Amino acid sequence: MSDQAGQAPGSNEAEAATLGEREIKATDQADALAKMEDLWRRALADADNVRKRAARDGAQLRAQERAAVSLAWLPVLDNLELALAHAPAAGDPLVDGIAAIRSQAIDTLSRLGYPRIDAENVSFDPRIHEAVSVSETDEAPPGTVLTVLRPGYGGTDTMLRPASVVVSRAVNADRG
Amino acid sequence: MSDQAGQAPGSNEAEAATLGEREIKATDQADALAKMEDLWRRALADADNVRKRAARDGAQLRAQERAAVSLAWLPVLDNLELALAHAPAAGDPLVDGIAAIRSQAIDTLSRLGYPRIDAENVSFDPRIHEAVSVSETDEAPPGTVLTVLRPGYGGTDTMLRPASVVVSRAVNADRG
Known part of the structure; x- marks a missing residue:
């Protein structure tokens, strides 16, 4: 320090200023670098999330489309069943053929x-059954599916x- | 420079070394910042591409699934048509019912x-027709669809x- 104290004041001050500026610059740059690294990491995480979401959405899109197209075809099957319900008994070649198409x-x-x-x-299961009517009976435990009026399709x-x-x-005891 | 030349050599060298280190550091940091910014921009572009590709893939997935499910149902329609082709003439309630389901x-x-x-x-169009047989005739221009043996479904x-x-x-002139 004693060596530096002997220097010309002007030069010393200029040097100190330059050093100070450089230190500020260096701090600014370290700061900017840290911020930029943060931005980079966020962008990486974002791309990763988009990728994961796309994979999830893809499976969901397929399932939605499969259900939509299958639903569009359901009335064709329902009407085949109605036609068969009103058709003459089996044995007629056309009736047998239509029954085979219904199975298909x-x-x-x-x-x-x-x-x-x-x-x-x-047993009635609200996930796969929709109760459209209730019937009093002693011949089955309460909450039993007695008749299927229209078949359903799918799993839970x-x-x-x-x-x-x-x-x-x-059966209601008062009336029974 | 003459002022600095008068300083103690040791101190001068140490100062120069420190300055040099700082300059290298500053250059390194500017360099690192530029590299990090480059990484950040690449990551942003990547996320953007993933997003665009996901949207494209989604539409394609839907179309693929729609086609796959529709293809799975096609034999049901084909068999309805075969059953009708061999059924007695219209007028029979079951035949009329099945014809309505085919239309549906x-x-x-x-x-x-x-x-x-x-x-x-x-005119024969290879995008929507598949020629399974060729027939010589003078009654239609060459390359005309004379008979549809099995209907197709879809657009180009x-x-x-x-x-x-x-x-x-x-008609072949030699034999005609």
Whole structure:
């Protein structure tokens, strides 16, 4: 320090100023670098999130489209069933042929992930059944599916349409 | 410079070294900042590309799924048509009912973006027709669709299945 104290004041001050500026500059630059690194990391995380979301959305888009197209075809199957319900008994070649096409349509839905829901005498399950009527009976426990009025298609996760059913209720003691 | 030349050599050298280090540091930092900014811009562009690609892929996924599900249903419609082709003439309630369901299935495909291709006496178009047979005739210009053996579904952009057709050819003069 004693050496530097002997220097010309002007030069010393100029040097100190330059040093100071450089230190500020260096601090500014370190600061700017840290900020830029932060921006970079955010942009990387953003790209990563977009990528992950796209993969998730892709699976969802497919499932939505599969359900939409399958729903569009459902009336064709429903009407085949109605036509068969009003057709003469089996044995007629046309009736047998239409019954085979109905089975094919049901298989198609099942392969697409929408198995048929048409079991009777099972417990009512609000995830796959829609109760459109209630019937009093002693012949089945309360909450049993007595009749399937319109079959449903799908599982609990991939419901296309719940089955429309008649559900049992205990006979009212007052009236019974 | 003459002022500094009078200073103690040790101190001078130390100062110069410090200044030099700081200058290198400053240059390094400016360099690092430029590199980091470059990384940041690349990451931003990457996120942007991922976003654009996801939107494109989403539309493509939907279209693929729509085509796959529609193709799965096509045999149901084909078999309805076969059953009708072998059914007694219209007038029978079941036959009329099945004909209505066939129309409903054709409408469904059309609404999904796959209009029926079944026109005869049109020019053969390899984008929508598949020639399965050629027939010599003087009654239509060469390259005319004489008969549709199996209807197709789709447009030139969204082909589900081309129509299988018989195409005309000019009568061979040698044999004609």
